[in-house]
Amino acid sequence: MNILDLELKELEKIIKEAGQPGFRAKQIFGWVAKGDTETESMRNVPKSFWESLPELRAELPEIEQTQRSKDGTVKCLLRMKDGKAVEAVFMKYKYGNSVCISSQAGCRMGCAFCASGMNGLERDLTAGEMYGEILAMEKATGEKISHLVVMGTGEPFDNYENLSKFIRIMNDPSGKNLGMRNITVSTCGLIPVIDRFGDDFPQVNLAISLHAADSEERSEIMPVNRAYPLADLIEACRRYTEKTGRRITFEYTLIHGVNDDRGHLDKLVSLLHGMLCHVNLIPLNAVKEKGFVPGTRERAEEFRDALEKRGIPATVRRELGSDIDAACGQLRLKN
Numbered sequence: 004m005n006i007l008d009l010e011l012k013e014l015e016k017i018i019k020e021a022g023q024p025g026f027r028a029k030q031i032f033g034w035v036a037k038g039d040t041e042t043e044s045m046r047n048v049p050k051s052f053w054e055s056l057p058e059l060r061a062e063l064p065e066i067e068q069t070q071r072s073k074d075g076t077v078k079c080l081l082r083m084k085d086g087k088a089v090e091a092v093f094m095k096y097k098y099g100n101s102v103c104i105s106s107q108a109g110c111r112m113g114c115a116f117c118a119s120g121m122n123g124l125e126r127d128l129t130a131g132e133m134y135g136e137i138l139a140m141e142k143a144t145g146e147k148i149s150h151l152v153v154m155g156t157g158e159p160f161d162n163y164e165n166l167s168k169f170i171r172i173m174n175d176p177s178g179k180n181l182g183m184r185n186i187t188v189s190t191c192g193l194i195p196v197i198d199r200f201g202d203d204f205p206q207v208n209l210a211i212s213l214h215a216a217d218s219e220e221r222s223e224i225m226p227v228n229r230a231y232p233l234a235d236l237i238e239a240c241r242r243y244t245e246k247t248g249r250r251i252t253f254e255y256t257l258i259h260g261v262n263d264d265r266g267h268l269d270k271l272v273s274l275l276h277g278m279l280c281h282v283n284l285i286p287l288n289a290v291k292e293k294g295f296v297p298g299t300r301e302r303a304e305e306f307r308d309a310l311e312k313r314g315i316p317a318t319v320r321r322e323l324g325s326d327i328d329a330a331c332g333q334l335r336l337k338n
């Protein structure tokens with residue numbers, strides 16, 4: 004039984020059922036959050052406790068490969084107990100340290116420009132495996148994280164139960180104590196879950212991978228759009244902002260000749276005009292197996308200026324880790 008998979012109340016229950024005092028749960032939760040996951044390093048928990056619960060341990064993924072960029076970005080290939088591999092990325096910002104984690108091994112959404120989904124979905128990650136990614140990245144970098152982004156391999160809303168549990172564990176004051184507002188979850192647009200997420204976690208940031216402002220064009224590069232068309236997605240986003248009062252981030256990756264000309268920009272402006280949102284423009288990290296050419300940074304800046312002029316806040320994402328396998332899924336694909 005992996006301690007990282009348990010919420011505090013679940014851990015407490017297991018401990019009490021073994022005839023041990025419930026307060027040990029908080030102690031263990033605190034140690035684990037600090038990265039002290041070995042039983043010997045939890046100094047105020049006696050050996051006899053662990054002997055009475057031999058199956059209760061904290062399991063971290065193995066750090067199989069580490070790439071370090073000159074700009075401080077660190078990317079790791081992490082191997083789960085059953086051999087499945089995922090990626091996680093550590094990034095340094097002015098406001099703190101952020102980790103981008105994977106929510107699934109593989110992905111079944113099939114976005115045309117993405118390396119992560121190339122071999123389909125292998126399996127969902129558990130809440131504890133996602134937590135393990137955070138602890139492994141803190142171990143690999145020697146740094147503590149303050150912000151968390153669920154934007155790596157996988158569609159988080161396709162693994163919603165585990166994602167929800169993971170967020171609750173991250174937010175627990177006895178453990179990591181990460182503020183809900185320091186957590187961002189990104190989806191390609193699973194509408195029913197967007198509605199649920201707004202009810203369950205109104206304080207957590209929501210990002211939508213948009214990448215096209217025309218429904219037909221979006222279906223070409225994001226098959227999810229055939230099930231949940233753009234107009235319905237935007238409706239769901241409006242419901243979300245009305246309900247939560249929170250701004251949505253739209254991620255727009257510029258792909259040369261696919262979504263980066265004047266016409267695309269005009270469609271994007273009219274789609275988002277008047278919405279409580281922010282647009283994050285991302286020059287594509289090219290994946291050679293996919294054959295797409297990145298839109299230029301200059302074009303991204305043109306998009307930003309035009310959006311801003313129309314009252315839609317926009318930024319061009321700083322390129323981090325461009326000297327390592329920065330595109331999501333690349334490192335995993337190689338291995």
Ligand code: SF4
Nearest residue numbers: 110112114117120157
């Ligand atoms: S972009 Fe995200 S949702 Fe689309 S295939 Fe890649 S991991 Fe899956």
